[in-house]
Structure formats: structure tokens, C-alpha cells
Amino acid sequence: MSFPYYFESFDHAQMLRDFPIGTSFTQDFARRSREDIHVHQDRLFHRCVLRAWEIPFYQRLWSRHGVKPGDVMSLDDITKLPVFDKSDLMHSLAEHPPYGDYHGFDHRSITDRPVTVVHTTSGTTGRPQVVLFSPKSREVQALLVARIWRMQGLRSDDVIHSVYGHGMINGGHFIREAALHYTNCLFLSAGTGKETRSTTQIELMRDMRVTVIVGFTDYIRQLAETARSMGLDPGRDLPVRAILGHVGREPRLTLSKAWGGAEIFDWYGVADTGPIAAEGLDRDGMYVMEDAQYLEIIDGMTSKVLQDETPGDMVVTSLYRDDVYPLIRFNTHDLSAWRLDKSTIGLSLRRIVGVLGRSDNMVKLRGINVYPLALAAILNERPEFTGEYICRATRDGTGRDDLTVIIEIRSQYALSNTALEQRFAELLAQRIGVELRVELVAAGGTASLTQIDSRQKPIRLIDDRSKTNP
Numbered sequence: 001m002s003f004p005y006y007f008e009s010f011d012h013a014q015m016l017r018d019f020p021i022g023t024s025f026t027q028d029f030a031r032r033s034r035e036d037i038h039v040h041q042d043r044l045f046h047r048c049v050l051r052a053w054e055i056p057f058y059q060r061l062w063s064r065h066g067v068k069p070g071d072v073m074s075l076d077d078i079t080k081l082p083v084f085d086k087s088d089l090m091h092s093l094a095e096h097p098p099y100g101d102y103h104g105f106d107h108r109s110i111t112d113r114p115v116t117v118v119h120t121t122s123g124t125t126g127r128p129q130v131v132l133f134s135p136k137s138r139e140v141q142a143l144l145v146a147r148i149w150r151m152q153g154l155r156s157d158d159v160i161h162s163v164y165g166h167g168m169i170n171g172g173h174f175i176r177e178a179a180l181h182y183t184n185c186l187f188l189s190a191g192t193g194k195e196t197r198s199t200t201q202i203e204l205m206r207d208m209r210v211t212v213i214v215g216f217t218d219y220i221r222q223l224a225e226t227a228r229s230m231g232l233d234p235g236r237d238l239p240v241r242a243i244l245g246h247v248g249r250e251p252r253l254t255l256s257k258a259w260g261g262a263e264i265f266d267w268y269g270v271a272d273t274g275p276i277a278a279e280g281l282d283r284d285g286m287y288v289m290e291d292a293q294y295l296e297i298i299d300g301m302t303s304k305v306l307q308d309e310t311p312g313d314m315v316v317t318s319l320y321r322d323d324v325y326p327l328i329r330f331n332t333h334d335l336s337a338w339r340l341d342k343s344t345i346g347l348s349l350r351r352i353v354g355v356l357g358r359s360d361n362m363v364k365l366r367g368i369n370v371y372p373l374a375l376a377a378i379l380n381e382r383p384e385f386t387g388e389y390i391c392r393a394t395r396d397g398t399g400r401d402d403l404t405v406i407i408e409i410r411s412q413y414a415l416s417n418t419a420l421e422q423r424f425a426e427l428l429a430q431r432i433g434v435e436l437r438v439e440l441v442a443a444g445g446t447a448s449l450t451q452i453d454s455r456q457k458p459i460r461l462i463d464d465r466s467k468t469n470p
Contacts, residue, residue, distance in 0.1 A: 010136035044319035057102035103325040119170035134324035141274030146182030148278040156184040163215035193453035224258035235260010249377035285351035
């Protein structure tokens with residue numbers, strides 16, 4: 001019996017024409033007219049819709065909303081299609097175990113079945129979800145990562161140290177593929193602190209003369225503390241010149257200083273979609289990878305598409321997913337807003353402000369929306385803060401909700417310092433507009449709750465409200 005192999009299963013040369021990298025992207029596609037970009041998107045979108053109509057999940061979802069084949073003929077018709085999110089995918093998994101019915105890879109005989117790669121999400125917001133890739137979609141994701149790094153100044157002589165996790169999570173695997181397939185850099189696949197001890201990582205970085213770190217900045221910040229505890233000076237003993245990671249609302253200056261003045265660049269994506277947007281050398285908003293992703297920002301309550309600078313949920317259509325697991329109008333529930341001013345470096349791509357928080361990881365207190373992920377930027381204003389925290393939402397017998405922020409402080413400060421606790425509480429109340437409870441703990445005191453040493457994205461909210469009957 002003959003089976004297709006990975007690189008035989010798609011046209012790699014055509015993929016590079018559809019999704020260019022390097023100067024072919026930054027000096028050509030990213031500077032095209034809005035009309036030319038729309039034509040490119042429309043061509044790929046049409047293929048995605050045709051494929052989606054062959055898949056039970058979309059047949060069911062779209063028919064339930066009154067959509068019929070032929071109703072959506074171009075990208076201009078996209079709002080006729082309903083938005084869906086992870087809850088719909090999890091329902092598909094429950095009804096059609098073990099893979100769900102949203103991918104379409106198993107509706108062919110085994111001899112005709114496409115090559116398929118299986119991973120899962122991290123489970124940050126619940127049970128891990130199965131994510132499937134065709135070789136083409138996987139290579140496009142890797143290419144987009146490498147493209148972003150190169151946009152942000154990655155050089156062929158760089159040595160990259162990755163702290164993305166492995167296992168069933170996609171992160172560390174496709175990051176490694178990005179470096180190996182689409183850069184000429186040396187690559188250290190260290191993973192999380194659980195996979196490679198933090199002290200060992202620092203020793204590797206020192207010995208291998210690492211120049212670039214990639215990953216989530218929570219753990220990257222912790223690595224700088226580890227280096228100093230080992231008597232090493234980031235920036236001198238560890239010549240890291242750039243951090244290309246997921247910065248979010250964390251102050252850049254704090255992280256840069258921790259690594260001896262390293263340049264900081266942000267990029268954004270989720271497991272299902274791959275990279276969506278990234279900062280360029282101007283660090284003036286995040287440019288959407290519009291050849292591969294069609295991004296909408298919607299009002300989370302009404303699903304109305306927002307064209308102004310009002311924050312809303314990011315809804316993504318992955319234009320490269322036209323075989324296994326099409327993704328059309330997927331609500332990430334990550335919040336952002338459009339940048340409407342002109343790019344200072346002459347790119348035509350639309351920009352977003354970055355990730356502001358999560359709409360499904362929000363706690364509403366006395367009419368105020370509180371986003372746990374957004375608290376880091378506020379807490380970093382206090383020199384006592386180590387950079388680590390976690391929030392716990394509770395509900396009392398009357399139905400009143402409260403949020404306690406458990407904050408790690410540096411060893412030279414007393415945990416019993418009620419004045420310091422009050423200063424943190426006043427800072428949060430002033431910046432957010434509602435009173436939050438504060439609990440101070442020693443450095444490392446939140447690690448078992450955030451799971452920072454074993455997860456790519458630390459947990460920032462524990463919601464105990466469902467355990468309480470109001």
C-alpha cells in the first residue's frame with residue numbers, strides 16, 4: 001500500500017507565492033494597495049468556503065443560521081456567516097469523539113486520507129481542544145512565525161533560545177519548525193522550566209552565546225532573575241540582544257532592563273489560527289498578516305463589526321486553511337482595537353493596538369469590567385512587584401462578586417507590611433475604578449497556582465464563583 005508523505009502532499013512553491021517571506025513580503029505584498037490585498041484575500045477565501053461546505057460542522061452551523069450554498073460568493077459576504085468560538089468546537093468533540101467533526105480529514109478511506117498532524121491547545125481556559133493541521137497549513141504557520149521574526153530584525157547569525165512548551169501543545173513544535181525551515185539560525189529548543197530546568201537553560205544560553213529569546217515573557221522575565229541569582233549579568237554574560245515574544249500589556253522597559261537593554265518585539269496568535277499580527281521595526285501597533293489572515297473586530301454583545309477604534313473581540317478567518325480544518329469567523333475572545341493612523345514605515349497592512357485582555361476571562365465588579373491579564377501593566381509600576389500574580393474571583397452568599405489579586409513581592413519587603421498592601425490596593429482602585437482585594441506573598445508564592453514552570457501561558461484567573469450558590 002502506498003501513502004503520500006508530508007512534503008509530497010502539497011505544492012510548496014505555490015505556498016511561497018501565496019504567502020511570501022522576507023523582502024518578498026515586507027517590500028512587496030505589505031506595500032500593495034488595499035485593493036490588491038483584497039483581491040488576494042478574496043481568492044483564498046473562496047477556496048476556504050467551498051471546502052467548509054464539505055464538512056459536517058460547517059454544514060450544521062451555517063444551515064442553522066439560514067445560510068445556503070451560494071449565499072456567500074466573496075469576502076464581501078462574510079458577515080452573512082455566523083461567528084463561532086471554542087465552545088462550538090468543544091461541543092463537536094463531545095458529540096463526535098475523539099476528534100470532532102470540524103476538520104473533514106476522516107471522511108475518506110484510509111488510502112485516500114490526507115496527511116494530518118494532531119496537537120491540542122494548552123487548556124488555559126478549560127479542557128484542551130484537538131487542533132489538526134494539514135502539512136500545508138502547518139508550514140504556513142511556521143513560515144508566518146519566521147516572517148515575523150525577520151520583520152523584527154532576526155539575522156542569520158542569531159542563536160535562538162525558545163522557551164515554548166512541547167508535549168501535545170503545538171507551540172514548541174511549530175516554533176522549532178519555523179526556525180529550522182525558514183531561517184538560517186541556530187536554534188535551542190529548551191522548552192518550559194519543567195522540561196529544562198531554569199538554571200540549565202541559563203547555562204546553555206551562556207555557553208551557546210544566545211542572542212535572541214522567543215516565548216512568553218512571563219517565563220523570560222523569570223529567567224533573568226535566575227541568571228542574576230547565579231551571578232550572571234544579562235546583557236554582559238548573556239549577550240541577548242532581542243526578545244521576540246508575547247508581551248501583551250507588560251511594560252517594555254522593565255523587561256528590557258532585566259535583560260541588559262534587549263530590544264522587545266510583540267506578536268500575537270492562537271493555536272487554531274497561528275500568527276495573526278506582529279510589531280514591525282517601528283513598534284507602532286501590530287501589523288495583521290493579511291495575506292494569510294482576515295481579521296475582524298466585533299462587539300462581543302451584538303456581533304456588529306467595528307471599523308473605528310472601539311475595542312472588541314478579534315474574529316479570524318484563516319485564508320490558508322482550505323483543506324484540513326477550515327477556520328472561518330472564529331472568535332478568539334481576545335480583545336483589541338484598530339489603529340487607523342497611517343504606518344510610519346509605509347506598510348499598507350491594517351494594524352491593531354495589541355491584545356488588551358480576554359472577553360471570556362473577565363470579571364465584572366460593580367459595573368466595571370476587570371481583565372486579569374491587563375493587571376500586569378499596572379502592578380509593574382510598583383518596584384516591590386516581582387512580575388508574578390494571580391487573581392481569584394469569589395461570590396458571597398448575597399451574590400456579590402469580589403476579586404482578590406495575589407501579588408508576589410521581592411524578598412527585601414515584609415509580607416506583613418499592611419501599608420504596602422494598601423498602596424497596591426489604592427493603585428489598582430485608582431487605575432481600574434473599582435476596589436480589589438490584595439494579598440501579598442513571597443517570591444515564588446503563586447507558582448503552584450499559575451503553573452508558570454510547566455505552562456506556556458501562566459494561569460492568571462481562578463474563578464471560584466461557580467462553587468458558591470448566591
